[in-house]
Structure formats: structure tokens, C-alpha cells
Amino acid sequence: MTDDEATAGGLGSLTSISEGAGLFMIGRVISKGFGFVTNVVLTRYLGTNRYGIYTYLLVVFSLFTVFTRLGGDKSLLRFLPEYEDDTRKRYAMLTLAYVTSVAGSVVVAAGVYLGAPLISAYTLDDPLFADVLRITAIVIPFNTLSLLTFSAFKAIERMDYHVAVASVARPAIRLVFIGGAVALGYSLVGAAAGLIVSGILTLLVALVVLVRKTDLDSVVRPTRGDAEQYYDFSVPLTFTQLGSFLYNRIDLLMVGFLLTGSAVGVYNVAVIISRLLSLPLSGFNQLFPAVASRLYHDGNHDELESVYGTVTRLIFTLALFPAVAAFVYAPEILRVFGEGFVRGDRVLTLFVVAQLTNALVGPSGYLLMMSDHQYLTLANQLTSGVLNAVLNYVLILEYGFIGAALATATVLTAINLIRVGQVWYLEGFSPYDRTFAKPVVAGVVSGLVMYAFTVPFQRYVLLVVGGGFGAVGFLVTLYVLGIDDRDIELLRSVVE
Template structure:
């Protein structure tokens, strides 16, 4: 009976993961294309200025969101039987986001010249205009986050995926591509990004108005409702700040410390591309995390700890296995991946990318450990972990950038990510007695070793034949493409020969159409 419950939970998680990964896969492809277009169209230096402007925008959004998107996901379902109160809560979310977005946007606009004085000198002729243009996006981005939460709260996430993973990247690629084809420089490209967001915002408004059966009310909220709303939403700003501090502060510090401690002018661009490529390893984990929290909470509250451990173990093994192959490929073909963007990126960014591959594989290797803590009444540990990660990231980045330059930033962030993930596994084991690992990991590890040998051999053999057939980009694409196909065949074949676990065979037989 426990095994049936575990399989049912895994089936639900897997369906959610499949849906999410389809959208996120398209999103990653479009964002990869966008970054490639930007690097090729602007060059490494101006791409760095563009990226740093977006990072500042991300930090500013911590104070424009104010937890309103999470408040929507709490109060819209909670007051389903009280539609008037639900409308008032939604109106508070929209109004709070709009007012905070406009206020912080004006502040960023006014502070732009001051911020320009601290960035890489090569950015300074353009950076004030870049920041000021991006400031116009703050209220739009914040409201877009609210729209996405409305669809999630109404359990129609396909529209949330449509907005976040399809509309935004697609319209941005088209808009930026047209601007660059017309000869736009950095400021024109940023303006095209703003136009793209305005178009997407209008489409999102139309979706909310036509697909969501709820409309906001902007007046009539009582004092008790205001207290209830902000008592929930405002504390979440602290958690959101910790997340942004942990995930984005290294790139921000590279941008503001580059002029003093980093010799290359392409530093921000190299670092950004390395994070994008490394982040691909987290696609499986992100997919499984879409529905794992709610199912884990239900199993824990029903005291089905054996089922929870079985689910936790299998999801963790799957995320590790699915992340292992791209990690091996990215490590072996790191230079070829970076050459696709820029020769200078390949010359100076290989070490940075390798460190991010290690860090993100560590992330994938611990599975949804953070959500296990959160859903088993240890959410205070997740907040503490987030802030520990953020503070350590700031301190180590400052020290390592001063000492080692660009590679020091990647080393600092990778060290902190690996350490915090080890800590999460220990915390889960200590607090709830769950441990995700077993001897079943031997098979993917052996398959990974065979794959690495095969890909290294393929790369060595091909090098003598493909050199000179075209530009470095063409050579890199041929080597990476052939090596990737060979590696995938070896990895899949090795897993099959070593023997797919019986529980996985049964799950696939029941849930994958023949």
C-alpha cells in the first residue's frame, strides 16, 4: 500500500515536472538564443553593461514585489468562498505592486548617475541611460509577477508558463533581434527590450482579463484585511531578498568590482554566460520542484514518512542522473560552448564555467532537500540557509575577487553552493531522519564515467579532422554536436546495460504509452 501511495505521488510530481520542463526547455532555448544574439550584436563589453543593468533591476524588484505574488497564491484560494474579499485581496496586491514599482523606479532613475560612477569604466558612457531605461520596467515586471501568481492560484499554470516561459523570451528575442539588425547600439537595444516588455505586458493583461475568473477591487478593504494582507506579504520580502542575494550578488559584485580587481572588460558578460550554461543542469530539479512541495506537505501531514522518503530518494536520484550527462558534456566541451558566443569568452571563461558546472551538479545531487525542510515544519532553516548562502557569497566574493579576479568570483560562489547543499542534506537527515542516497547511485556514476571517456575520445579523434573546416564557431558546433550524440548514446546505453532499477521499470511501464 505504501509503495502504491509513493508511486501515485511520484506520478503527480512527474506530470508536473514534464509540463514545466517542456515550457522551461523552450524558455532556456529562447534565452540562450537571446544571449547569443546580444553577445554577437553588441560585443562582450556592451553585453556586460546590458547584463549589469538587468541585475540592478532584479535587486530593485525585491522592494517592488513586497511579497504580493505569494500573497495572491495564499489568499485567492483561501477566500474562494468569499469572492468579494478575494477581489479586495487581489486589488491590494496589484495596487501595492504598482505603487512600489513606480516609487522604486523613480528612485533608480534618479540614482543612475551615482551607480554609473562605480562600474567598469568601459560601461560608463552608456550606463546611466541603460539603468534609466530599465527603471521603466519595474512596475511592469512586478505586475507581471502578480499575473503569473493569479494563474497559479487558480490552478491553471499553463497560462503562467505561457507568460513567463514563452511570451517574455520570445517577444524579447524578436524585438532585440530586429533592433540589432537595424543597427541599434546598446541604448537602442535596451529600448527594444523595454518595448518587448510593454508588448508582453499588454498580452498578459488580456490573458488575465479573458482567462481568469477573478477581477480586482481597489477599495473597501477593512483595517483588519490590510493587517492580514501585509502581515503575510511584507515578511516574505526578507526571504525574497535572501534569494536574490544568494543568486545574483556575485554577478553584481563582478560588475562593481571589475574596474579595481578584474583585468578583462568582458568580465560581466563571461560570468553571465557561464551562469546561463551552468543553470541548464537545474532544469530537471526545477521541474520536479513544481509539485513536490505540496505532495511532500501532504505526505508529512498524513504521517506517511516512508512514502515521503521513497519519493525523496527517487526524485533525488532522477535529478542527479538527468543532471549528470549535461554536466559531463559541459565540462568536456566548455571551450566549445563559450566559443559559440565569443572567442574572448572561450579564452577567459573556461575555468568559470567549470566551477559553475560543479556547483550546479551539487545542487542537482541533493534533490528537493530545501523543500523537504520547508514542508516538514522546518521552514526557518530554509530562510537561515538562504541568508547564510547570501552573506557567505558576499564575503567570499569580495575576498576572492580581490585576490583572484574573475575566477575568484566563480570559486567563491561554487564553494558556497556546494557547502550549503551538503548542509541541507545533513539538516534533512538530522531533523526528519530522511536520507536520499543509496547504492543505486553506483549505476549512474559508472555510466557517467564511461560517457566521459567516450566524449573525451571523440573530441580527441575529431580535433584533427574538423580543424580548419570553417570558423571557430562552426568547428565548435561540429565537435560539440558529434560528441554530444556519442555521449548521449553511451550514457543511455550504459544505464540500460547496467540495468534500470525495477521500480523505475515499473513506473515507466505504467506511465509511458507504448
């Protein structure tokens, strides 16, 4: 294949990837916007300690959800498309997913209610946390079934329904009932009650859309063969998802286990802000795996490497300016949530570096998986999860929540660099060329511009004025250096 042919084919593949990325990123921007406002309300009215208790509640629930789903969400992503032409089999797999999740979530919810004092004693050791756990245990089945329904939308390729319910309706409902309860003066108990109401309403909305707008509206009694096939796939996925939890959330869990609710609150705000930088990567990852699998198994390796490089460069470019802004203005950004959260500026700085590295390596993890290295991917996930847990324990005892950030940022950076190295060693693909220097130069220029505004301005004025001029400096520098035609084509496809 010639370079011109690879380029032409690559643009077609890039357009395919961008179709899902654009819709997904719109939904995530809306979701993050609602979430940001909700968190600002909670931090302002609850303070660091009670906000930390609320945050820790969500983290504990996310761990329990790994077991209540029992891999059901990923199973639907496989079996619903696989049996698109076999209606009975499709309904049987859907029935198994919901019945299993209902049974598992009811058992877990009962266990949380009965074991709330014990859970509190071994984590935050706060009577208020135990009370809130008991109050909100009822929402576990509703949250589990909502997540399962969201996966069903993705499995039948209805990203519009997924975005409408998961990214718009759910965060909007949470803002109204959780943020509203706290703003009205009901404090942490009000937030817990709002969490229950929002969980129930979200599931009702999701099920109404599923039943009325899709053909997934029937229940079929599964055969023994159906059950064996389903659980043979779903049960191992539970351990993979557990490894993912250790990799992504164990730091926050251990901060609560070893420190205080206030430390959890400060730490979580820094994590929330830094994860905004992963939005471009998450968006392009929606369809990149499918395109990568097709190109790889069709033997179009030159085109795949070209697509891999272009997507990685664009992800890095889109993440770079907000990363520089968060690095330069870390204290001012955290001050938006309240003065008590400013002490998390070093945590935010560490996570910004880690997330920027995540963007720099692009979809390397999915490329490994789609090129028949799924067991290596599993080993990467589990190894990094265990290492993250060990480092968190050691460094938290030594440095407090700064140690947690240092441990997690180190593991995140290391595993991403290892992944891109594995792709190069095993497949010979590298996403990097001289064009990566352009966004780097633009990032340096924008950083200097924003830093210059720290002298005459501060607080919100600094964020608006300095950030605005920094963005102009970034875009002008990119324009002067020249934007690649493939990047322009890809951005145009995303917008359209």
C-alpha cells in the same frame, strides 16, 4: 506500512509530482531555447563589454524588483487558494498586491531615473550604463506587474496559462524586439528600447489572459483588516527574497562593482549555461512541496522517504550527462557565444560542479520547509547569502571573476550538503542507496567517450559528434546496468 505498500503509494505520489513537472519542463525548455538564441545574438553583436552592461542592467533590475513586489508574488500564492470560496477577500488581496506593486515600482523607477549617474559611478562606472539605466527605468513597473500576474496563474493552478505567457510569449517577444534591434545594428540603445517594448507587450498579454480566461477580473476596496493581514505576510517575505537574491545573484552584482562590464558579460554566459542543469530540479520542485507536506502531516513517512529518494535519483540522472558534457567541452560551448567568452571556461567548470551537487541533493530544501523547519530554511538562506557576499568580495579582489565563481560555487555546494544532512539528522530521511551508482558509472563512460572525440574533432563538429556519441554511451550504460521501474514510471508520467 510494508515496503510494497510504500512503493504503491509512492508511485501515486510520484505521478502527482510528475504532472506539474512535465508541463513546467516543457515550458522551461522552450523559454531556455528562446533565451539561448537571444543571448547568442546579443553576445555576437554587442561583444563582451556591451553585453556585460546589458546583463548588469538586468541584474540591477532584479534587485529592485525584490522591493517593488514587496512579497506580492508569494502572497498571491498563499491568499488566492486560501480564499477560493470567499470572492470578496480574494479580490481584495489581489487588489492589494497590484496597488502595492504599482506604487512601489513607480517610486523605484523614479529613483533609478534620477540616481542613474550615482548607480553607475558605484558599479560599472560607465556613462553608457547610466544612459541605459535612465532609458529603461520606465520598464520596471511593467516587469513587476508581469511577475505578479505570473504568480496569480500559479496560485489558481493554471500552469498552462503560466507556461504560455511566462515561458513562451515573454521570451519570444524578447527575442523579436531585443535580439532583432541588436541584429539590425542598433547596438545597446536598441537593446534597451527592445527591453521596454517587450516589457509592455508581455504585461498586456498577461493581463488579457488574466481578465479573459480567469475569474480574477474585478477590483475590490480592501478593508483595514485585509491590509494588515496582507502586509503582515508580504513584508517579511521581502527580506527572505532579498536573502535569496544575495544567495543567487550577488556574485554577478559584485563582479560589476569590483571589475568591468566585459568581466560581467563573460561571467554571465557561464552562469546561463550552468543553470540549464537545474532544469530537472526546478521541474520536480513545482509539485514536490505540496506532496511532501501532505505525506509528512498524514504520517506517511516511509512513503515520503521513498518518493524523496526516487525523485532525487531521477533529478541527478537527468542532470548528469549535460553536466559531464559541459565539463568536458566547456571551451567549445563558450565559443558558440564568441571567442571573447572562452576565457570563462574555468567559471563554467566551477558552476557545473556546484549545479551537479544541487541536483545530487534533490528537493532537500523543500523537504525541510514542508516538515515544519521553515525557520531553519530561512536561516540557511540568509546565512548562505551573507557568506556568499563576503567570500565574493574577498576572492574577487584576489582572483578576479574566477574568485566570484569559486566563492559562489563553494557556498552553493556547502549549503546543499548541509541541507541534506539536516534532513537526515532531523527527520531520518536519506535519498541515497546503491542505485545511485548506475548513473555515476554511465556518467564516467560518457565522459570518456566525449573526451576521446577531442582528438580528431573540434568546435561545432566536436559538440555534435562527440556529444551525440557521449549521449548514446550514457543511455546504453544505463540500460545495461538496469533502469529502476520507479524511474521508468515517473519518466512515463512526465512525458504523458
